[in-house]
Amino acid sequence: MTKPLDIVVLGLSLSSSWGNGHATTWRALLRGVAALGHRVTFLERDVPWYASHRDLAQPDFCALHLYADLDALRAHDAAIRDADAVIVGSYVPDGPAVIDHVLETARGVVGFYDIDTPVTLAQLARGETPSLETRQIPLFDVYFSFTGGPTLDLLERTHGARAARALYCSVEEERYRPTGEAFEWDLGYLGTYAPDRQPALERLLIEPARRLPDKRFVVAGPQYPEEVDWPANVTRIPHLPPAEHASFYSRQRFTLNVTRADMVAAGWSPSVRLFEAGACATAIIGDAWEGLDTLLPDGEAMLVAREPEDVVSILTELPAMRRDAIAAAGRARVLAAHTGVARARELVAMLAQASAERETASGKKVAGL
Missing domain, CATH: 3.40.50.2000 (Glycogen Phosphorylase B;)
Known part of the structure; x- marks a missing residue:
């Protein structure tokens, strides 16, 4: 890397951990990314359920922007276009449409982070498309998977992923440690x-x-x-x-x-x-x-x-x-x-690898990576 990366993330929720494990997964990972010196913008669909249960309305490790619908998302097109990398997460509302828009707009590396990989693949097998459509899997530079092992080979061989890589969840070690309290x-x-x-x-x-x-x-x-x-x-x-x-x-x-x-x-x-x-x-x-x-x-x-x-x-x-x-x-x-910083290092390294592979294929370097 020649400079800090500008990374845009579109995820289910960062602001609210109520009823989902995505928020804590994103928080640990993105705090780690910020600790490594990179800049992150998180775009979150503003939905009533999370709006009424927000426990991190103003994160100190990234910029958080809420958008009302797909039309409102276009206000962030410049950030998506100019980012070194854009990552779309699973279970984003209107996921397939969001992915299509990102793929049309972004110039940098585009990845998909599936925090629900086995569930996603089971849904695709049933013809359901809450997170993405099967046709979109080969379009990502890298498919980050919550699940490792044989599932990665399945994503590449059966679904045509260019590069399926395990990116497990992680933990914020500063916030998760023994408190010394008595057992209850x-x-x-x-x-x-x-x-x-x-x-x-x-x-x-x-x-x-x-x-x-x-x-x-x-x-x-x-x-x-x-x-x-x-x-x-x-x-x-x-x-x-x-x-x-x-x-x-x-x-x-x-x-x-x-x-x-x-x-x-x-x-x-x-x-x-x-x-x-x-x-x-x-x-x-x-x-x-x-x-x-x-x-x-x-x-x-x-x-x-x-x-x-x-x-x-x-x-x-x-x-x-x-x-x-x-x-x-x-x-x-x-x-x-399995800390956030450890996982962030893996993420940045995999983005760099995806950029290099994209550069080899196109003959053009992706800025910042």
């Missing part, structure tokens, strides 16, 4: 309700709570149906802003991580909650999926559970010293490879 719960979970994730939550937290009435449990997150039968020893927190996450994790002896069905099937899909809990040195109990051992090995940096009996055994039999050693190992692994 034996097992907790943080996550928005999802129908395909609920059976695992029922199996690995709600049923153990029924079997262990003397233990304390907590579930934080919005959109859970009223008909969910919560045991009396499960505390419910409808929404937990990111500023309170570290305290929440630090007050748990163990925290549960469960993964959406499409992501379990694909493997190689760590959630941001996995890294957040690890950074807070909270011992993690999680479901099993391919690729997990490359990130947080079972029995070393976390504990895998498949049935309620596994969780009950951990909560009642695992010595505290063993729990603390697993938690410390998890934190060490997260801080070594």
Whole structure:
């Protein structure tokens, strides 16, 4: 790089973390990008749901602009045109139309960051196009994927992606660390309700709570149906802003991580909650999926559970010293490879590679990269 990059991002939401994990993913990554000296402009569709639940209206690490609709997005055409790189995220409202407009307008590298890759591919297979259309995948200089492993090969061989690259979520290490607070719960979970994730939550937290009435449990997150039968020893927190996450994790002896069905099937899909809990040195109990051992090995940096009996055994039999050693190992692994700055370095390097490949193909250098 010869100069700081100007990067424009169009994402689902940066300003509100209510009911989505995208906001914390973008915040960690873009804080890291800013820490490396680059400039970022984030364009966010102004929708009522996030407008009424904003917890970061004025970020200090990038410029945030809200736009009302596709016509209003055109007010930012100069920024899109002049940027060294433009990245469109998954689940942006009117995603296919936004992508077409960006591809027509941008002069620099254009990437797509799919924070929901297995879900996106499953939707495309059903003919649904909430994030993008199949025809658009080969048009990006680089397709950044929340999911690694075999999915990357699938994107290139089956869907024609020019370059599919894993870009996992990350954590802000300054904000996610042990607080030293006393334990309040034996097992907790943080996550928005999802129908395909609920059976695992029922199996690995709600049923153990029924079997262990003397233990304390907590579930934080919005959109859970009223008909969910919560045991009396499960505390419910409808929404937990990111500023309170570290305290929440630090007050748990163990925290549960469960993964959406499409992501379990694909493997190689760590959630941001996995890294957040690890950074807070909270011992993690999680479901099993391919690729997990490359990130947080079972029995070393976390504990895998498949049935309620596994969780009950951990909560009642695992010595505290063993729990603390697993938690410390998890934190060490997260801080070594999964911080926002670490991920930002990967992003910038992949943008540079995409620029070089584009230059080779066109014979013209992309400014700034």
